[in-house]
Amino acid sequence: MLQSVARFVRTLAAVAGLVLAAATPSAAQQDTGTAYSPEELVNAGNQFFGQISAGLATVVEKAVADYGQPNGYILGQEGTGAIFGGLRYGEGTLYTRNAGTHRVFWQGPTLGFDIGADGARTMILVYELPSVASIFRRYAGVDGSAYIVGGFGMTVLRSGNSVLVPVRSGVGARLGINVGYLKFTPEPTWNPF
Template identity: 60%
Template sequence: MRKFVVTKTFGPVLGLVAGLVLSGLLGVAASTLGAAPAAAQNRGGTYSTQELVRTGHQFFGTVSGGLATVIEQAVSRYGQPNGYILGEEGSGAVIGGLRYGEGQINTRDRTPRKVFWQGPSIGWDFGGEGSRTMMLVYNLPSVDALFQRFGGVDGSAYFIGGFGMTALVADRIYVVPVRSGVGLRLGVNLGYLKFTPQATWNPF
């Protein structure tokens, strides 16, 4: 296993990224630092490993060779999610970067709903990337609870067979993005993702 990270470049705002990311991370630091690596407590109906792998194979298509291993790693560490997001995103970085994405969240008790995410990062990180993304969501009491900032360290991600997995947390809700795409890059960065019900260019 190797480590990798992904994040989207906006040169004119690099000066703002550092300050705003650090400010935003203060808002999620307590829940992030207090997050235990043990399996999360799930609420509502959950999804089995087999269901997630089957859905992921359909979503990622022919590039899904390492997907099962990554999902098994996520489930063994965090348990079975009670929601998941399928979507696409674009990202890049030169020290500071930005990421934008959109997709659809699925839960057992609600019809699928459109969601958007965006977020900045800072750190030793260079490159660009576009990817399909499957996000496993844990402890989600309602879809509206997703609409906040989730913090984490992208440099702690697993990289297996072309897929990467990292973990973000806020208010004991875990979001575990599983990504596959073009232009994966090496680096370590700090950042967060902000989920919103509508598209926005503001990542902060």
Template identity: 65%
Template sequence: MARPWLTTILAAVAAFFAYAAAPAGAQSGPPGGSYSSNELISTGHRFFGTVSGGLATVIEKAVAQYGQPNGYILGEEGSGAIGAGLRYGEGTLHTRDQGQHRIFWQGPSLGWDIGGEGARTMMLVYNLPAVGAIYNRFGGVDGSAYFIGGFGMTALVNNNVYVVPVRAGVGMRLGVALGYLKFTPTATWNPF
């Protein structure tokens, strides 16, 4: 039986984190170090391929809300949840002035969430002062509602560095969960 009080609490927490994670206005990265919407959309179309129909809309929404990122990650991930969940992924961090770096992520989640997915992921990274700043835990709220496939966008934050994952997933997922992603330079099974 569904617990409406739990859904209400999770919705309130999700709204709080969405408000807290959103910068006051659009920001731009360091001069010469940021990526334009057109560059991101072009890269996303090459990366996501034939499933990239809604990509431009999602990226334009992210850029309108957060500004131009000074880095992005392209990778793949898998996740699953029955109330509590886990997510694991790997990819490459791209920056203009600090090069490309292999990166891994993993993290737990807890909430009203059920299902599993495999996703190609493009993460927009904002206010990254140095590559080492990405190797932290980035917390936020993830909401998913799709059957078979779809695009989704969330926002994660650690201090003033924002990571906005844009996922094109395949699977079944429904719910809202609190969690974090921990980024590491090497693969690990430990999500904590």
């Protein structure tokens, strides 16, 4: 039994390493005509989250330092639950400078050592998105959580050249690490796969 658990942990660590290697920071985007500045992102986030937060500013500054200025962002809410395997469902609005606003939905499974549930307001920074239609696909990543109430957290998801950086602030209890993906769709669905 212990050998099976150890083998599972090694496999999970190997998958997490591959996903993290794929999510290494890309070069900063140079097109500032369609990109959002850190100040614009923090202002939009503060209006959305309902408070001025040093935590939000710190997370946004870290994302911009690592990935440059995003060419879009999503404001929405999501709910998650996990007992080793889990599910995440969310909905929000994608904001872009050159293509307007669009309603989006996301859902996805997770697998790992992860127990708990939470509800969160979410700001997703969107990098290297060539068109609105290209958001509708799967983005893989690794997530680690350890909290009983709330706070701001950041993860990185990647699909091809596009990178999504979800910034979450929510309430719940969560402990663990998991590997999973988010699938974005133009309509709501209960199917996370």
